[in-house]
Each structure stands twice: as C-alpha cells, then as structure tokens.
Amino acid sequence: MRPLLIGLIGLVAAACQTTETRIGAGPVPKNATMERCISNYMQQNGFALALAVDGxxxxxVYCPDNACRTGASMQRAIMICxxxxxxDCAVYAYRKEVVWKTDETGPVTKDAPWYASARSFKDLPIRVYDDNKTIQNRKPALLSYRRLxxxxxxxxxxxxxGGADTWGYGVAKENGNKPQTKLQAAKNALASCEEKSKTNCRLWIDHRTVISNGVxxxxxxxSLE
Structure with a gap:
C-alpha cells in the first residue's frame, strides 16, 4: 500500500493522541480557512476531510488507488485536524460526499436518528451520483429490492x-396517504442503510425510479446485466 499523502491547514497547536470516527453535526464552521480547506480537498480528490468545530x-487524507479503509481514513483526518x-474535529466529507449532519438534514439527538424529525420526503437528502462500479456492487441488493x-x-x-458501497431499502404499506407512506418507507430505508454505514445515507431510488436522473x-x- 502506498503512503498516504496528507494535506493540512492549521492555525492553533494542540495535542491529541487518540480519536474515534466522529461525523460532524450542527452548523458547519464558516470562515476563509474552512473555505480553503474544502476547496483544496475537493480539487485534490481527497478520501476524508475533517473540520474543527470552531473553524x-x-x-x-488522500489515498492513491482507493487503497485505504473508510474508518481508518476518517480517524486519520480527525487526528491531523x-x-x-x-x-474537537469531526468528519465533514467522505470522498466527494458531504456527510456532516446539518439542521437541513435533520437534528442529531441522543434518542433519535438524525432523520427522525423529517416531515416530508423533500426534507431528506438525495444521492445524486454513483459510478458504474458502485452500482454494479449493489446489483444483488437491487434484484432483491425489485423482487420485494x-x-x-x-x-x-x-x-x-451510504459510503463504502453500503445500502439499505425500506417499504411501507400503502394506506391511502401516499406522502406519509413514502416518507415512512424512506425513513425505513435510511435506518436499514445506516446500520451498516459509517456516514450519512442518502435516498437513491424512489419506489421504481432513480431520483437524480429518472431512470x-x-x-x-x-444495464448491469
């Protein structure tokens, strides 16, 4: 495995020997330093980005040839930060996907998942992009979902x-209230996905249609056969 190439911008020195994978929650810190960090990370095709909660x-962390593990890379980014x-620092992005849980995606509480307070399907985040390799890895799950x-x-x-090729699907029985049935199915799907994912999961298929492109x-x- 090639050495990790590590990018870092910092203003204040502090010591931290151990850490755990923490996904950011709440308002995203905003200042010139944070904007520069995010811009540099996106331009360099980074693998994991962590931000200090005080900005x-x-x-x-940049990982050549995808030769890194998701959890370890996130922890490394936090330690560098x-x-x-x-x-404290927390993970802002995994690859090109922002995973920081903001108020727009639902509050993070101790007793409920972050999406629990969503009142409509539109309150939940959508997955816009998937490469062919990732989609191919989900073929067995897609076949099971369609059969169901x-x-x-x-x-x-x-x-x-979610991240690292994780997935989950959920269903809800039609009860005459389609918006609420759809919302419950979405929450069930997110719950199933996040049991296996270290990052926020996002909605990809609405019943029988890919949300981002209508396929x-x-x-x-x-297309996978």
Whole structure:
C-alpha cells in the first residue's frame, strides 16, 4: 500500500493522541480557512476531510488507488485536524460526499436518528451520483429490492445508499396517504442503510425510479446485466 499523502491547514497547536470516527453535526464552521480547506480537498480528490468545530483547523487524507479503509481514513483526518486545533474535529466529507449532519438534514439527538424529525420526503437528502462500479456492487441488493416490490404490490419502497458501497431499502404499506407512506418507507430505508454505514445515507431510488436522473428500476437493473 502506498503512503498516504496528507494535506493540512492549521492555525492553533494542540495535542491529541487518540480519536474515534466522529461525523460532524450542527452548523458547519464558516470562515476563509474552512473555505480553503474544502476547496483544496475537493480539487485534490481527497478520501476524508475533517473540520474543527470552531473553524480553526482542518485535516484531510488522500489515498492513491482507493487503497485505504473508510474508518481508518476518517480517524486519520480527525487526528491531523486536532493536532492543530484547540477544539474537537469531526468528519465533514467522505470522498466527494458531504456527510456532516446539518439542521437541513435533520437534528442529531441522543434518542433519535438524525432523520427522525423529517416531515416530508423533500426534507431528506438525495444521492445524486454513483459510478458504474458502485452500482454494479449493489446489483444483488437491487434484484432483491425489485423482487420485494413485484411480490407486494401494496408496498411502497425506497432504496438508500451510504459510503463504502453500503445500502439499505425500506417499504411501507400503502394506506391511502401516499406522502406519509413514502416518507415512512424512506425513513425505513435510511435506518436499514445506516446500520451498516459509517456516514450519512442518502435516498437513491424512489419506489421504481432513480431520483437524480429518472431512470427506471428495470432499466437500471438491465444495464448491469
């Protein structure tokens, strides 16, 4: 495995020997340093980016040829960030996906998942992009999901995806209130996905349609054959 190439911008020195994977929550720190960190990370195709909650520092990890583990890379980014910050750091992005949990995606509480307070399907985050390799890895899950819908015509389904090729789908029985049925199916999908993912999951398929591009579930599955 090649050595990690590490990018770092920091303002305040501090010591931190151990850490755990922490996903950011609440307002994202905003200042010139944070903007520069995020811009540099995105331009360099980084693997994990952490920000200090007070906006004083950041740390990111670049991994050639995807030769890194998700959890270890996130922890490394946090450690780099906290060596130069007087405040705690947390993960802002994994690859190109922002995973920091903001008020827009639902509050993070001790007793409820971050999406619990969503009142409509539109309150939940959408997955806009998936490369062909990632989609191919989900083929068995997509086939199971389609079979479930085919065998239960009174179910409404939603398919969610997360980082590191994780996924989950959920269904809700049609009860005459389609918006609420759809919302419950989405929450069930997110719950299933986040049991296996270290990052926020996002909605990918609304029943039988890919949300971001309108491709049907049947077309998507056929493209993988």
């Amino acid at each position: 004083s520092s950041c740390g990111w 906290e060596k130069n910050s007087s405040a 819908l085919d065998e239960n015509q009174n179910y409404y389904g939603v398919f969610a995806v 049907s579930l049947d077309e998507l599955v056929s």
